[in-house]
Amino acid sequence: LTNMKGHGAVVPCRTCRLVGCLCAANSTYYYPITTPDGWDGQPYLRAIRQGGPDYDVSNLPYRDHESHGAHIRLIESASNAQDVMQGLGINGDSILRNLSSLRFPQSTPFGMAHLVCLNVVPRLIEHAIGEFTAVPNDGEPYAVPRETWKDLCTQLEASSATVPASYGKQFKNISQHKGDMVSEDWLNFLLYAALPMFATIYTSKESRPCLKLWVLLVEAIQDSIQYSIKRSTIGLIRKNIQKFV
Ligand SMILES: [Zn+2]
Incomplete structure (x- = not known):
């Protein structure tokens, strides 16, 4: 509707003119x-x-x-x-x-959950477990052994049985069903599972900063999806995202 090129373009963003x-x-x-x-x-x-x-x-x-x-x-x-x-x-x-009441691009904001959960989160996981083949993760502090990841994903799926329904959808086994994950699945993973899982994985001095990155992302998204957001929180979201990138 905005007649902009959108994701995948050389200049994809409707908010800024970042060149790829x-x-x-x-x-x-x-x-x-x-x-x-x-x-x-x-x-x-x-x-x-x-x-x-x-x-x-x-x-x-x-x-x-x-x-x-x-x-x-x-x-x-x-x-x-x-x-x-x-x-x-x-x-x-x-x-x-x-329509004089509309302003570009302020009148067409992004949905943070979709923006981050359908792209950033799956790609970060792929980098971590070595499935992002264009960039190998050998020796990187963020690398997660496949077996460890598989094991944690199995435990996460099993934990669904004991998680109250008010926390949202059941957890899927990401290592088996990554292709079936919709935005809401990734959001649930990010908000409720990512930090405990990565806290189990990133325990060494070298890998600890990787956990901090996940903390920044989780906090920023949690704050961004509230129905009402205070101005001071917007500043906090901005800070967390800037530190994250
Ligand atoms: Zn932009």
């Missing part, structure tokens, strides 16, 4: 805060990457209602419209812009 780097191993774009050495992406896109090759997480190149309008005018007047659309992450104008 192409991961040659699997031909997808990813969006590092610090670009890897020698990254040369597409020269045209690198040139428009605002703020240089590295991003300041407390000051991303945000979009606002006025700049969004200006970008649409740019696309409409460009002779190389496809390039401009790609560089801005916008396909064109949206019919919703006729």
